[in-house]
Amino acid sequence: xxxxxxxxxxxxxxxxxxxxxxxxxxxxxxxxxxxxxxxxxxxxxxxxxxxxxxxxxxxxxxxxxxxxxxxxxxxxxxxxxxxxxxxxxxxxxxxxxxxxxxxxxxxxxxxxxxxxxxxxxxxxxxxxxxxxxxxxxxxxxxxxxxxxxxxxxxxxxxxxxxxxxxxxxxxxxxxxxxxxxxxxxxxxxxxxxxxxxxxxxxxxxxxxxxxxxxxxxxxxxxxxxxxxxxxxxxxxxxxxxxxxxxxxxxxxxxxxxxxxxxxxxxxxxxxxxxxxxxxxxxxxxxxxxxxxxxxxxxxxxxxxxxxxxxxxxxxxxxxxxxxxxxxxxxxxxxxxxxxxxxxxxxxxxxxxxxxxxxxxxxxxxxxxxxxxxxxxxxxxxxxxxxxxxxxxxxxxxxxxxxxxxxxxxxxxxxxxxxxxxxxxxxxxxxxxxxxxxxxxxxxxxxxxxxxxxxxxxxxxxxxxxxxxxxxxxxxxxxxxxxxxxxxxxxxxxxxxxxxxxxxxxxxxxxx
Numbered sequence: 045x046x047x048x049x050x051x052x053x054x055x056x057x058x059x060x061x062x063x064x065x066x067x068x069x070x071x072x073x074x075x076x077x078x079x080x081x082x083x084x085x086x087x088x089x090x091x092x093x094x095x096x097x098x099x100x101x102x103x104x105x106x107x108x109x110x111x112x113x114x115x116x117x118x119x120x121x122x123x124x125x126x127x128x129x130x131x132x133x134x135x136x137x138x139x140x141x142x143x144x145x146x147x148x149x150x151x152x153x154x155x156x157x158x159x160x161x162x163x164x165x166x167x168x169x170x171x172x173x174x175x176x177x178x179x180x181x182x183x184x185x186x187x188x189x190x191x192x193x194x195x196x197x198x199x200x201x202x203x204x205x206x207x208x209x210x211x212x213x214x215x216x217x218x219x220x221x222x223x224x225x226x227x228x229x230x231x232x233x234x235x236x237x238x239x240x241x242x243x244x245x246x247x248x249x250x251x252x253x254x255x256x257x258x259x260x261x262x263x264x265x266x267x268x269x270x271x272x273x274x275x276x277x278x279x280x281x282x283x284x285x286x287x288x289x290x291x292x293x294x295x296x297x298x299x300x301x302x303x304x305x306x307x308x309x310x311x312x313x314x315x316x317x318x319x320x321x322x323x324x325x326x327x328x329x330x331x332x333x334x335x336x337x338x339x340x341x342x343x344x345x346x347x348x349x350x351x352x353x354x355x356x357x358x359x360x361x362x363x364x365x366x367x368x369x370x371x372x373x374x375x376x377x378x379x380x381x382x383x384x385x386x387x388x389x390x391x392x393x394x395x396x397x398x399x400x401x402x403x404x405x406x407x408x409x410x411x412x413x414x415x416x417x418x419x420x421x422x423x424x425x426x427x428x429x430x431x432x433x434x435x436x437x438x439x440x441x442x443x444x445x446x447x448x449x450x451x452x453x454x455x456x457x458x459x460x461x462x463x464x465x466x467x468x469x470x471x472x473x474x475x476x477x478x479x480x481x482x483x484x485x486x487x488x489x490x491x492x493x494x495x496x497x498x499x500x501x502x503x504x505x506x507x508x509x510x511x512x513x514x515x516x517x518x519x520x521x522x523x524x525x526x527x528x529x530x531x532x533x534x535x536x537x538x539x540x541x542x543x544x545x546x547x548x549x550x551x552x553x554x555x
Contacts, residue, residue: 069089069125070124070125071116071125071127071128072126072127072128073093073114073116073127073128075093076093077091077092077093077114078091078092078093078142079091079092079142079143079144079200079253081144081145081146083146083150084146084148084149084150084205085150086121087117087118087119087120087121088115088116088117088146088150089115089116089117089125090113090114090115090144090146090153091113091114091115091116091128091144092111092112092113092114092141092142092143092144092155093107093111093112093114107130107136108130108132108133108136108137108138109136109137109138109139109140109141110138110139110140111140111141111142112130112131112136112141113130113131113135113136113141113142113144113153113155114128114129114130114131115128115129115131116128116129117129131182132181134173134181134182134183134184135153135155135173135182135185137157137159139157139158139159140157140158140168141155141156141157141158141159142155142156142157142199143155143156143199143200143201143253145201145202145203146203147203147207148203148205148206148207149207150178151174151175151176151177151178152172152173152174152203152207153172153173153174153175153182154170154171154172154201154202154203154210155170155171155172155173155185155201156168156169156170156171156198156199156200156201156212157169157171157185159171160187160193167195167196167197168197168198168199169187169188169193169198170187170188170192170193170198170199170201170210170212171185171186171187171188172185172186172188173185173186174186188235189234189235191234191235191236191237191238192210192212192226192235192237192238194214194215194216195216196215196216196219197213197214197215197216197221198212198213198214199212199213199252200212200213200252200253200254202253202254202255204330205257205330206330206335207231208227208228208229208230208231208335208336209225209226209227209228209334209335209336210225210226210227210235211223211224211225211241211254212224212225212226212238213250213251213252213253214238215250220248220249220250220270221250221251221252221270222240222241222244222245222246222250222251223240223241223244223245223251223252223254223265224238224239224240224241225238225239225241226238226239227334227335227336228336229321229335229336229337236336241254243263243292243294244263244265244267244290244292246267248270249267249268249269249270250267250268250269250270251265251266251267252265252266252267252268253265253266262291262292262293262294263291263292263293263294264289264290264291265289265290265291265292266287266288266289266290267287267288267290268286268287268288269286291416293362293381293382294331295362295381296328296329296331296345297325297328297359298310298328298345298346298349298359299359299360300313300314300325300326301313304358304359304360304543305356305357305358305359306346306349306350306355306356306359307350307356308350310346310350311343311346311350313326314326314338314342314343314346317338318338318339319337319338319339320337320338321336321337324338326338326342327342328342328345328346329341329342329344329345331345354378354379355379358541360541360542360543361379361539361540361541362379362381362417362418362540362541362542363377363379363381363382363414363417363517363538363539363540364377364378364379364538364539364540365377365378365384365412365519365537365538365539366378366399366400366401366536366537367397367401367402367403367535367536367537367538368394368397368399368400368401368402369392369401370392370394370401371392372386372389372392373385373386374386375403375412377414381417382414382415382417383414384412384413384414384519385412385413385414386403386410386411386412387409387410387411387412387413388406388408388409388410388411389410390403390404390405390406390410390411390412390520391403391404391406392404393534396534397430397534397536397537398430398432398481398483398534398536398537399430399536399537401536402430402432402534402535402536403520403534403535403536404533404534405520405530405531405532405533405534405535406530406532407435407438407530407531407532407533408530409525409527409530410520410530411518411519411520411521411525411530411531412518412519412520413444413516413517413518413519413521414516414517414519415516415517416443416514416515416516416517417517417540418540418542419512419513419514420443420450420463420488420509420511420512420513421508421509421510421511421512421513422512423542424488424489424490424542424543424544425487425488425540425541425542425543425544426485426486426487426488426539426540426541426543426544426545426549426550427441427450427451427485427486427538427539427540428483428484428485428537428538428539428540428541428545428550428553429441429483429484429485429535429536429537429538429539430481430482430483430484430534430535430536430537431476431481431482431484431531431533431534431535431536432479432480432481432482432533432534432536433453433476433477433479433531433532433533433534434477434478434479434532434533435453435477435531435532435533436453436454436455436456436457436477437453437454437455437528437529438452438453438529438530438531438532439451439452439453439518439520439521439522439523439529439530439531440452440453440484440519440520440531440535441517441518441519441520442517442518442521442522442523443513443515443516443517443518443523444515444516444517444518444523444524445513445515445523445524446511446513446515446523447511447513447523448462448463448464448511448523449461449462449522449523450462450463450486451484451486453476453477454471456475457475457476457477457478458471458472458473458474458475458476459471459472459474459476459484459495459497459502459503460472460495461486461493461495463486463488463493463509463510463511464493464505464507464509464510464511467507467510470493470495470503470504470505471503472495472497472502472503473502473503474495474497474502476497479533481534481536482497482498483496483497483498483499483553483554484496484497485497485545485550485553487544487545487550488508488509488544489508489543489544490508491506491508491544492504492505492506492507492508493505493507493508493509494544496547496550498554499547499550499551499553499554501547517540519531519535519538520535539553
């Protein structure tokens with residue numbers, strides 16, 4: 045989870061760099077500002093003002109209604125933003141308008157508005173305003189129709205870079221706000237019926253403001269407690285304080301026949317569905333959710349997996365750190381999903397691993413951290429690694445701020461997992477602290493958990509993990525970085541799969 049408390053983020057050098065400390069965007073605008081949306085060329089920044097349901101008391105000077113849409117411009121991306129300008133009465137009506145999202149060509153502006161049901165505070169619908177060119181004013185908004193708009197809440201739209209997918213938050217009366225998506229096959233046809241965007245769905249929280257970059261598979265969105273409908277200031281403040289920014293990695297399912305590999309059999313299945321506009325597993329491009337038709341873009345996406353030596357061997361492999369490098373700060377993830385960040389400088393051993401190089405951990409305060417990978421309560425998974433240690437009572441892998449650790453070595457040097465906490469810890473009788481290389485693995489699913497040492501199943505139960513966790517992954521450290529729990533020894537060839545590997549799969553990793 046990422047928490048950002050100010051309006052705007054500073055740039056970063058590359059997409060693999062960490063975000064810098066947020067800084068406030070300086071605008072000559074006296075009112076509140078929210079829901080920013082920047083144009084594809086970086087020269088126009090749209091936003092709205094007010095905060096429901098307090099937009100009346102938070103209106104800015106020059107308002108046309110209880111919360112309007114504004115734009116600020118700049119000549120180049122190196123220039124300062126100009127004084128914001130209200131989009132005027134053509135776009136803004138006498139009530140609330142907000143949640144702007146501009147298309148990549150800069151000619152369509154999607155937003156939500158209460159104008160179709162002005163007597164209800166939160167009964168918003170989706171509209172679009174268009175203009176012939178970027179130098180023309182925005183035209184009269186068009187209602188997107190009853191197929192997209194539900195009878196209650198429809199807000200915070202996001203138009204995809206290809207203009208063929210529209211993401212937005214929708215809720216029926218009294219229901220939980222969730223993100224939905226509507227597709228169209230071209231810009232000249234009508235939008236299709238909305239479908240639930242399952243990757244961001246939460247059972248009890250409200251989800252809003254989906255955003256993602258073209259060609260990227262990390263999605264960003266806002267999540268918080270659902271507003272109760274009351275106007276008590278204390279209740280409003282308590283609800284607002286729960287809103288954070290979240291991110292999730294979306295990976296296309298390219299294994300159409302379920303054999304965990306991307307190969308020619310999957311190509312045959314895609315070709316059998318060629319041209320289909322029905323909901324299909326083969327509609328995997330463009331990311332993150334396809335475009336409603338199975339075509340050449342999907343075939344190209346599948347081909348990139350088939351030709352990738354890492355992704356093609358098992359499409360459920362979501363992290364793979366060979367730990368063979370010599371970079372002082374970063375461990376490369378061969379799947380491309382998330383590099384590991386080294387803390388307190390564990391030592392690279394380029395030729396001292398079980399499989400080429402390895403990382404030497406000192407057992408005091410050094411470890412490797414990686415962004416959130418999966419929730420052990422919700423996702424089946426497998427963790428595998430080679431380790432060499434003579435120490436006991438230490439942690440191999442955990443998640444930050446969780447209640448228990450994924451894999452540990454107890455005081456007797458035996459491999460254990462605490463994911464069943466507070467139920468009995470699953471413990472093996474296999475000693476792994478004898479200063480020789482051992483391959484350790486944990487598999488987990490709704491059927492239970494298994495521990496493996498050197499390809500042999502050494503412990504098993506029928507209890508799925510009961511501990512949810514959305515924290516960062518910690519290699520060689522306890523969930524809370526407790527002193528005395530840090531790993532002392534060598535770790536090599538760390539892999540995480542988003543499925544419970546079978547015994548033969550575990551054995552194959554030893555070859």
